[in-house]
Amino acid sequence: MVCIDEIQQGPELLPIIRAMVDEERRPGRFLLLGSASQDLIRKSSETLAGRIHYSELTPFLVDELIKAKTGISDDYSEFWNRGGFPDSVLASSGRRSLNWRMDFIRTFLERDIPQFGIKIPSIMIKRFWSILAHYHGQIWNASKIGQALNLTHPTIRSHLNILEQTYMIRVLPPFVASIKKGL
Numbered sequence: 001m002v003c004i005d006e007i008q009q010g011p012e013l014l015p016i017i018r019a020m021v022d023e024e025r026r027p028g029r030f031l032l033l034g035s036a037s038q039d040l041i042r043k044s045s046e047t048l049a050g051r052i053h054y055s056e057l058t059p060f061l062v063d064e065l066i067k068a069k070t071g072i073s074d075d076y077s078e079f080w081n082r083g084g085f086p087d088s089v090l091a092s093s094g095r096r097s098l099n100w101r102m103d104f105i106r107t108f109l110e111r112d113i114p115q116f117g118i119k120i121p122s123i124m125i126k127r128f129w130s131i132l133a134h135y136h137g138q139i140w141n142a143s144k145i146g147q148a149l150n151l152t153h154p155t156i157r158s159h160l161n162i163l164e165q166t167y168m169i170r171v172l173p174p175f176v177a178s179i180k181k182g183l
Helices: 013-023 038-047 062-067 077-082 094-115 122-134 142-149 153-165
Strands: 002-004 030-032
Touching: 013 030, 013 038, 077 094, 094 122, 122 142, 122 153, 142 153
Parallel strands: 002 030
Antiparallel strands: none
């Protein structure tokens, strides 16, 4: 198996991989890892159509951490505070965990988002991210968030899509008992 990490840094490798896969069709020869660049996903689906399988890797799940005896209790509070990324969860102290998360968020917003070709000032997307954290677990109201940030509804929706497509947030549809209401 050949493992290539950060494949988004070398999209020119995709046609070469396609040729090698076509030469010998054996599943599991290549493991391509990388960030959730929509452009890369589109290129890979065009270049490797019928030759690729996508797997979304989630951060740690709380049950995995409890079973691994990491010190995370089953009351979930520490897990929710630290998140599910290994370096944050396994940090030796709450302060180190917080520092790792702050560095991760800063790097993601200032380096990764622009690297995907997205042109939004990092300070604006950081404010948006902070407001989303404040409204976590509530029903989505783009107008209310737009008013708080002085942005239009389409801009707010665009920012939400960016964070969702890069797997930084997960949008859950509201549960509605009435099918008519859901439509």
